[in-house]
Amino acid sequence: MKVLVVDDDATLRRTLAIGLHAEDHEVLIVADGRSALQALREDRPDIVVLDLGLPDLTGVEVLRQLRTWSTIPVVVLSARAESAEKVQALDLGADDYVTKPFGMEELLARIRAAARRAGSDIPLLEAGDLVIDLPARRVTKAGAVVRLTPTEWGLLEMLVRTPGRLVGQQDLLHEVWGPAYGRETNYLRVYVGGLRKKLEDDPSRPRHLITEPGMGYRFEI
């Protein structure tokens, strides 16, 4: 099992690495938020131990971004015991929250618990001849890589995150264009049209990117 440790405290990193190694885990270590996100995309760890106090991005921001494309277990470490921060992290999708100082035995047990629960993660979504890899931000159609613009990707990601489920037009606009948007449904029409042209066999008769008139769109497997 591959564990990614994100922490800027060298001592703690070493201790953790030793403890995790003793349990036969492969350990990856990074010290800042950007490297963490990169390692998450590229190395596909099975579980993450994430310190909230990072030099560049906050741990919370890392968590938020991670949760847009992955559901892997995250155990948060923090020096702060404040309730508000715990609540925030947990509601953002953290699986556990451990306050420093902590016993190594306990942390390892919590990691075991989080890993045990780890449901079958679905990193790849296959729909016909489409393969969508959220972490890698990569779409292939019949084996060929499809180039998407950032906006197109944001839209597709939002739809693919909940396959089969209807996503409201306002939800899409809020998420992809920002909270200030909500009435610009013409944007959606344009970009869904673009995605269909790139992804559907017959863009005029879409099988995956389905319109629900008056409500929103859905990605059908």
Add this chain to the structure above:
Amino acid sequence: MKVLVVDDDATLRRTLAIGLHAEDHEVLIVADGRSALQALREDRPDIVVLDLGLPDLTGVEVLRQLRTWSTIPVVVLSARAESAEKVQALDLGADDYVTKPFGMEELLARIRAAARRAGSDIPLLEAGDLVIDLPARRVTKAGAVVRLTPTEWGLLEMLVRTPGRLVGQQDLLHEVWGPAYGRETNYLRVYVGGLRKKLEDDPSRPRHLITEPGMGYRFEI
């Protein structure tokens, strides 16, 4: 969502019950281990909050027995902060371990987190050959997807949210068409008619979308 609280401290029970109720959970409360196991088998809660300090069985024993036949999320409460006990509980299958004293906000967040991880089971409503998936906004009849217009969906959602219960005509108009509406019962006749045509085997003799003359409509499973 049904929450079982197992604790022998009356004050804590009350606080928890209030907090959980505020989040729209149904709360079951028992004070000892035997009642806990019985409630787990009979009432099938969706999540358990389990205090380790119980008068008869130890909480650990309850957990051990529970895990022989169920994987529902368990959040353990304990007055002891000793690492060994945490490790034991977590390795026995507890999903989280909270040490007293704790903030109610934090506990509720941890309960939400535990429930979220487990609660990927979708609340589907099945009525004959109809399957209604509220979150996904999807209705299938005998496996085939049924397309609904926004108004039809609004109406159906309103009725399905309380299966078997009568919903008044004014309630429906207020909710689906807006607060300004209330006397336009002809709208209801038209759209219920449309829904019956799409959903009922014999629209002229509806089995699910039932009219209660003079009062409103009811969705019968």
Add this chain to the structure above:
DNA sequence: ACGGGTCTTGACGAGTTCCTGACGCCCCTG
């Protein structure tokens, strides 16, 4: 400054959905 790609914006036809009134039916009541 230039050029390629990306994003915004408006406009149009085609298709769908919504509203509305009219009609006939049933049941209940006087």
Add this chain to the structure above:
DNA sequence: CAGGGGCGTCAGGAACTCGTCAAGACCCGT
């Protein structure tokens, strides 16, 4: 038995939504 209220059905036109296109604005790296 007649009257009335509530219900289901139908169909037309108004209003809306969608897909598409194209022009212009914007943002890069060269």
